Amino acid sequence: xxxxxxxxxxxxxxxxxxxxxxxxxxxxxxxxxxxxxxxxxxxxxxxxxxxxxxxxxxxxxxxxxxxxxxxxxxxxxxxxxxxxxxxxxxxxxxxxxxxxxxxxxxxxxxxxxxxxxxxxxxxxxxxxxxxxxxxxxx
Numbered sequence: 516x517x518x519x520x521x522x523x524x525x526x527x528x529x530x531x532x533x534x535x536x537x538x539x540x541x542x543x544x545x546x547x548x549x550x551x552x553x554x555x556x557x558x559x560x561x562x563x564x565x566x567x568x569x570x571x572x573x574x575x576x577x578x579x580x581x582x583x584x585x586x587x588x589x590x591x592x593x594x595x596x597x598x599x600x601x602x603x604x605x606x607x608x609x610x611x612x613x614x615x616x617x618x619x620x621x622x623x624x625x626x627x628x629x630x631x632x633x634x635x636x637x638x639x640x641x642x643x644x645x646x647x648x649x650x651x652x653x
Contacts, residue, residue: 540566540619544603544650550612552576553631555585563653564603564617566626574617574626589626592616597623605646608637612646619652 542564550557561579576585604616613634618625630638 541653542601542603542617542619542650543653544648546603546648548612550605550614551631551633552585552587552614552628554633555583557583557585564650566617576614587628589617589628592625592627594618594623594625597621598625601650601652603648603650605648606634606638607644607646608634608641611637613637615645 543561544564545561546557546559548559557576557578563577563579565575565577567573567575572588574587574589576587577583598618598620600618601620602618603614604618605612606615607613611633613631614628616625616627
């Protein structure tokens with residue numbers, strides 16, 4: 516196979532569906548800027564992020580028209596405080612945005628996406644700023 520990670524993600528999606536795991540969380544957000552997740556570029560717009568599995572080990576990102584779908588395997592992250600709002604956190608380098616974290620209101624645990632090679636390259640040349648987009652539970 517040319518891209519083993521793609522095959523792994525496809526297999527993960529298939530196993531998640533076949534195992535009949537319930538959704539562990541769905542977040543809806545209107546992102547007012549273009550952004551990047553892994554190697555995929557997303558235009559500004561409305562997105563739904565859904566975590567699957569008992570631990571939320573697989574997350575999908577889907578545009579409101581259903582045309583753009585990306586599956587990612589995020590890591591767990593924790594905060595010292597319970598989150599007041601459901602939100603997406605982006606890392607901004609100049610005019611480039613990278614989805615970094617997803618938090619749900621009422622929880623001190625979130626989901627953190629791995630830094631892509633593109634983000635690592637941007638981080639070498641520009642300081643990062645966190646940009647928060649408030650979201651809603653779906």
